[in-house]
Amino acid sequence: MVEWSGTEERLCGFGDSDRTSLDVEGWQPGGNPPALSARVDATAVGSLRAIRLPDGEPLLARGATRRLDEETLPEGVHEVAVDAGLETRVAFEGPASVEDEAGGAWLRFPEPTPVTVGFRESRSPREMVTVPATAAGLATAVTAASRTHRTAGPERSHPGYRPRTPRVAFGHEARTDLAPDDDRPTVTVPERPTAVLVAAPLAYYIGADVETGDGPPTLRADGFRHTFDPLPAFAEAVGGLLRGLCALDVRLRSVPGETGALSVGVGDAERLRAAPPVERLRAVVESDADLGWTWPLATYVDDDVENGRYLPYLLDRLSLVHPAAASELDPQALLKRSLDEFFRGETASVEAVDPSLADGRFHAWRGEGTPVEAFTLLGTGGAGIEASAEAGFDVDVVCNDEAMRSEGAVAEVYRRRLAGRSVDVRVHERLTTAELSALLERPTDLVHFIGHCEVDGVVCPDGHLAAADLETCGTEAFFLNACGSYHEGYDLVRRGATVGAVTLTTVLDEQAVAVGTIFAELLAGGFAFDRAMSLARGEIIAGRDYVVVGDGTHRLRPPRGDAGVFDVERTDDGFAVGYDATAPDGAGRRYRDPFDDCERACGVPTRASLAPAELRDLFERHRSPVRYEGELRWTDDLAREMTDL
Numbered sequence: 001m002v003e004w005s006g007t008e009e010r011l012c013g014f015g016d017s018d019r020t021s022l023d024v025e026g027w028q029p030g031g032n033p034p035a036l037s038a039r040v041d042a043t044a045v046g047s048l049r050a051i052r053l054p055d056g057e058p059l060l061a062r063g064a065t066r067r068l069d070e071e072t073l074p075e076g077v078h079e080v081a082v083d084a085g086l087e088t089r090v091a092f093e094g095p096a097s098v099e100d101e102a103g104g105a106w107l108r109f110p111e112p113t114p115v116t117v118g119f120r121e122s123r124s125p126r127e128m129v130t131v132p133a134t135a136a137g138l139a140t141a142v143t144a145a146s147r148t149h150r151t152a153g154p155e156r157s158h159p160g161y162r163p164r165t166p167r168v169a170f171g172h173e174a175r176t177d178l179a180p181d182d183d184r185p186t187v188t189v190p191e192r193p194t195a196v197l198v199a200a201p202l203a204y205y206i207g208a209d210v211e212t213g214d215g216p217p218t219l220r221a222d223g224f225r226h227t228f229d230p231l232p233a234f235a236e237a238v239g240g241l242l243r244g245l246c247a248l249d250v251r252l253r254s255v256p257g258e259t260g261a262l263s264v265g266v267g268d269a270e271r272l273r274a275a276p277p278v279e280r281l282r283a284v285v286e287s288d289a290d291l292g293w294t295w296p297l298a299t300y301v302d303d304d305v306e307n308g309r310y311l312p313y314l315l316d317r318l319s320l321v322h323p324a325a326a327s328e329l330d331p332q333a334l335l336k337r338s339l340d341e342f343f344r345g346e347t348a349s350v351e352a353v354d355p356s357l358a359d360g361r362f363h364a365w366r367g368e369g370t371p372v373e374a375f376t377l378l379g380t381g382g383a384g385i386e387a388s389a390e391a392g393f394d395v396d397v398v399c400n401d402e403a404m405r406s407e408g409a410v411a412e413v414y415r416r417r418l419a420g421r422s423v424d425v426r427v428h429e430r431l432t433t434a435e436l437s438a439l440l441e442r443p444t445d446l447v448h449f450i451g452h453c454e455v456d457g458v459v460c461p462d463g464h465l466a467a468a469d470l471e472t473c474g475t476e477a478f479f480l481n482a483c484g485s486y487h488e489g490y491d492l493v494r495r496g497a498t499v500g501a502v503t504l505t506t507v508l509d510e511q512a513v514a515v516g517t518i519f520a521e522l523l524a525g526g527f528a529f530d531r532a533m534s535l536a537r538g539e540i541i542a543g544r545d546y547v548v549v550g551d552g553t554h555r556l557r558p559p560r561g562d563a564g565v566f567d568v569e570r571t572d573d574g575f576a577v578g579y580d581a582t583a584p585d586g587a588g589r590r591y592r593d594p595f596d597d598c599e600r601a602c603g604v605p606t607r608a609s610l611a612p613a614e615l616r617d618l619f620e621r622h623r624s625p626v627r628y629e630g631e632l633r634w635t636d637d638l639a640r641e642m643t644d645l
Helices: 135-146 193-206 233-252 269-274 277-286 305-316 402-417 433-441 486-494 509-524 529-537 612-621 635-641
Strands: 003-006 010-014 019-025 042-052 071-084 086-099 106-120 128-131 167-170 186-189 209-212 218-221 224-227 297-301 320-323 326-328 352-355 362-366 393-399 423-429 444-450 457-460 463-465 475-481 499-503 546-550 565-571 574-580 590-592 599-601 606-610 625-628 631-634
Touching: 003 042, 010 042, 019 086, 128 135, 135 167, 135 193, 135 209, 135 305, 167 305, 186 193, 193 209, 193 233, 193 277, 193 297, 193 305, 193 320, 224 277, 233 269, 233 277, 233 320, 233 599, 269 277, 297 305, 362 529, 393 402, 393 433, 402 423, 402 444, 402 509, 433 444, 433 457, 433 463, 433 475, 444 509, 475 486, 475 509, 486 499, 486 546, 499 529, 509 529, 529 546, 574 612, 606 612, 612 635, 625 635, 631 635
Parallel strands: 128 167, 186 209, 297 320, 297 362, 393 423, 393 444, 444 475, 475 499, 565 625
Antiparallel strands: 003 010, 010 019, 019 042, 042 106, 071 086, 086 106, 186 218, 218 224, 326 352, 457 463, 499 546, 565 574, 574 606, 590 599, 625 631
16 A cells, blocks of 8 residues: 655655655645546645656656656646656646756646646565464464564554555464564463454554463553453453554654644653653553544454454554444344335345444454444455556446446446546446356456346346356456345455445335445545445435445545545535545544644544635535535535535
């Protein structure tokens, strides 16, 4: 995962092994610049007067590719690319001038100009640790991950400073390069896989070794000892400590591309900034200050050692971990209906459960049953498919239901929201089982299916296609907008897909069209799968019918900027406006408050009261979803409608 951050004077890209720092003049986030033509891992959108390109060979990458020298670029859309460490791309509308200087050429504009800056990294495979399939083996894997940090300072709260953690494989003997280290903190937990996984995020973050043993869970360090109550209270306590410590570190850190330390409110900031993680944790334990915020992601696991395969997924995202617990779902909760003529077909039954959810904005499930309001974590733990830098986006829209042809308009949604990139949106109608099978098995970014799903599989003109019969699934992501498609989506992920959206039961055609259109807008806008589905299902009455299987943090493409959502309500003298930039993989990030331009931690929403003209100006500067008068819209659409406000 590549991260970025920016201030008025600097833009930075953070990869797993490389970083790029770009001097800029007058950077301000927002605006509507041209999109990049090639795929990147992270995208910053804003306006500036000048940007120093990385030291390397700058190429004009849109149209006829050629090297740039000191020259003036005319009016029109241009894209400059530099392959140096992190590949860096800048898209803009000219005119602009290129001035060659030592350390990298400057790209200058006659006035503040909107630009899109993208970063991309070519990654090597993750390292792997092999451990016995036991709780003690998992503890060894957590210890290996906790030793990957490159800094002991509060900068480790920034996702760009945390390297990818090793994959976990099970074998008869542990194969790691770990040597005993008495200087590290030690977390001791009961010999249960659940206990190890619950402790893992905090132990990893503070760089602790993990071991199993008798007695209550305990954290020991030089001059510090903290004893926890048993599960499930252990999970709540560990989560509280991690939230508090990470919140403190987000405030303390000084990272290139950010404005520096924020207000702390706990102890001596300078001393804490230089202290090891356990000392900062001690300050959190001893302080009465509320440093927490709404944590982005919580994952729920049962007591199965096989869940250890998801350890890198949990640690890379700093997910809190809780024991999985659920109750039977109230049959009325899914709003089952009795009018068969409104349904799409006879569907396979799903035994949905109502999970007991802890504090968190998004939730992943590795327990028994099919949860509502949480995504079922399956597959490879979000490894994803590595696309080439020049690859475009491939989206296939399949309409196998004549009555649902109106939803086929989502093809235009994908084309419009992905405009400016190399994108191929193909529309298919009435695919046979053989044709649909071939489509799902070939590599593509997204298959958006509209039609029926019944007990025997997805409905085609010549019969049913069962996903379990596919040899492999080549599509990275999918949306099966068909009644009761959960089992088919589950099998598509088992066959190789990264993530998919599905339904638990029968859904009304009108509601299916609404969800499909909104979901497409959000995916193409760079929102994570589960966040996009959470927003889309909030627009219909039977929203709990729709769930996500696989890696709910996966995106079709990186967002433009912070990927925040506005919420607007009318008041007597204007508008009350809220903004939330929380993403399921956003632990430790900061975002720029669109109202006062200050940095805040993701998970901390912000609000302001705006006059009509101020709201229109805000919408013109930020391309984001907005809940306005009970409907989810987009700021660019609303801005055009607000000229009379």
